[in-house]
Amino acid sequence: MKTIKPYILSAVAVLLFIQCETPGDPNFTLSHQMDTPLIAESRFQFLGDKNALIDTTSEDFSDLFTVDGDHLITLTKQDLFEFEDLNDAIPVIDATTAQFETQVGEISISDFSSQDENGNLGEAGFENLTGQTVTPQEGDFIPGAQSPFPVNIDLDTDFFESATIKQGSIEIVLRNELGIDLDLLTLELFSDDNSVGSVTFSNFSHGTTESDKITIVENPDVDPEVLLTNLNVDVEIEWSGQTLQTDPGSLIVNGVQGQDLVASQVVAQIPSQDFFFSGSADFDNSEFNFTSADHYVELQSGTLSIENILNSIDLEIPSLQISFPDIRTAPWTEADSLVISFEGANAIPANNSQPISQSVDLTNTRIYAQNNEIKYNTSAITEDTQDDSGNSLSTINESDAVSADVNLDNLTISEAFGVPSTQQALLNNDDPSNGTVIDLLNDSEAEIIEIDGIRDLSQKVDGIEFSNASLDFNYSFNSDLPVRVIGAFLGRDSNGNQFFLQALPGTNRTVTDATDAERLRFDGNTIPANDLIQFEIDHPGDPEITEQIIFDRTNTTINEFFSRLPDEIRFVGIALVNEEETSGTIRNPIQFNPEYSVNIPLSLRAENATFVDTTSQDLGNLPGPDDDSMIEEGSLEIQYGNRIPLGFTLRLDFLDENNRVLTTAPVSNDDPLRFDAAPVDGNGISTAASNGNTTLSLSRSQLDLLNQTRNIRLSAGVQTSDGDEVSIRDTDDVTIRISGRFKILNQVN
Secondary structure: OOOOOOHHHHHHHHHHHOOOOOOOOOOEEEEEEEEEEEEEEEEEEOEEOOOOOEEOOOOOOOOOEEEOOOOEEEEEEEEEOOOOOOHHHOOOOOEOOEEEEEEOOOEEEEEOOOOOOOOOOEEEEHHHHHOOOOOOOOOOEEOOEEOOOOEEEEOOOOOEEEEEEEEEEEEEEEEEOOOOOEEEEEEEEEEOOEEEEEEEEEEEOOOOEEEEEEEEEOOOOOOOOEEEEOEEEEEEEEEOOEEOOOOOOEEEEEEEEEEEEEEEEEEEOOOOOEEEEEEEEEEOOOOEEOOOOOOEEEEEEEEEEEEEEEEOOOOOEEEEEEEEEEEEOOOOOHHHEEEEEEEEEEEEOOOOOOOEEEEEEOOOOEEOOHHHEEEEEEEEEOOOOOOOOOOOOEEEEOOOEEEEEEEEEEEEEEEEEEEEOOEEEEOOOOOHHHOOOEEOOOOOOOEEEEOHHHHHHHHHEEEEEEOOOEEEEEEEEOOOOOEEEEEEEEEEOOOOOEEEOOEOOOOOOOOOOOHHHOOEEEOOEEOOHHHOEEEEEOOOOOOOOOEEEEEOOOOEOHHHHHHOOOOEEEEEEEEEEOOOOOOEEEEOOOOEEEEEEEEEEOEEEEEEEEEEEEEEOOOOOOOOOOOOEEEEEEEEEEEEEEOOOEEEEEEEEEEOOOOOEEEEEOOOOOOOEEEOOOOEOOOOOEOOOEEEEEEEEEOHHHHHHHHHOOEEEEEEEEEEHHHOOEEOEOOOEEEEEEEEEEEEEEEEO
């Protein structure tokens, strides 16, 4: 103990003040005896300022001790661990490139002509349909008859050139302006010269409009496709005798409409076609799994790119939307899904040969990708070529498509909730000079705790057994994922001795399998499992909450470890994150901020402990054997009252300038000076002073050597009361009174 004061030694300094008067004539000797008090009763508190046995104002001890409300003393050291971050445990997420092709699919045909329902796509006159050569007038009687032959009407379908029909019907709309009522009308529809179906109308009155459907393909699974081109109809009529209601007119084809009519290929001016496609991109599941609908990753950065958009349709796509229901902005509802649009200046040209691309910054978005799939929906609307009569015809096939690549690039997680795969992260800096291992003896890698005040103690004290030491970690953590840390604590005392803190067998600090700690080394060698120690980080994930991990005598050899008085503690460790692969939240960066606290209450046991300290003490001014004045005999009477529950046996070695022993007091054959320990209660706390006295005698031969003394070594045996565990308070003290008896010899020449 650096400033424990060997006051019993200072009594020797009285010799510096001894002087006697001598007569003027030489050659005779005077001898006399002197009894004098050297130190009046003085009190020295155990812990305090410069008059205390341990001076806490000194640089080494100023921050080393704390005192609680019961005056019990604890040796403490607190500081932050400067661990590396655990960002190696942050999962990396990669998505495969999704290539999609959205085909037009079945093409809907509705209007065949630009004319409305009152239009005229073609007509057959009265004379042609009735076969009459003389044109009658209103009021003339028309005898009953039928068409002598079918009359062909070429249909004016300006929107339509041809189509390959897969399914559906065509509705024919007719207007009877012949002037007579018809009993029966038969209409047959032709594609070029090929009949594709017929329909009959009964009781078709003059001045009325009738319509009916002709099924082109009824069952697409069975019936073959039908090519429609150059549409025309053959019409025949039958009528009964009647008076002509108006001057003769025509049978007019007002309209041709598709009814649920779909084609695989058309050459036409067609209305807008919309088509829809859904697909997905896969996330790599090697580091993160979305196993529930509420699992997500929130991105610190990243890009979604729609690349290489190609349109093989012979139509412009004025509106293309690609929506991602699993990529959302705050507040993260499905209504907040990401939608990428190509419209206006970004419309997709017909048959484009130059790929089009667009990218979106995904910063602060969340991806909800259940089963590690991110879904997307593509919808497109083609231009309406029927809205302008000047538009040319387009050729469209159902296999025509829009294709593109969907890429998710450079995704960096800000926060993730899901099931991260097990990850390992080093707690120490990795010095590349020794490869990938982390060595306790590498100052660049090991976390080092230095306890400066213990350095001086460890050089002087041996054999003290601390009984209630602990090493505490107070930490905050911003993840609720379970973490197991495997590490090694190596102590090193002032003499260079090295020793491990070990887990007690059967406790939760024990490491049974060192496989995961293969990278942790001691002087290049793997560390055996019994020299490793583990602890769990179990935290709710709120960085404002502090949790604690304690290494104490219930789970480690902490008392034995600190009883060896390490002035330096080294640590290396590796974190195993989410070994059981449970769901939880991880954030970037991972904030693991541990503060360590070394706590060594001065609750200790000492039996045959030793204390050795050497102090500079130059006694060169004392008289020697050849001086006129000399001390022939001397003794010190020491009375003490000891309230400290430590007993001492003391011996002094007087050393010359080369630290060789000149003499020892008491001499080796005599009992050492003895201070008995204070009595203690059941808690090891002193209850009263232990009073006693002891005598230190110096012979003439010893006294003759004192003036060669340059250093004094104090060797003490230390023992607690009855060898039991005791606790020391800062107010425990010792009182000392020293008196001396000296026989002085003066030689007068």
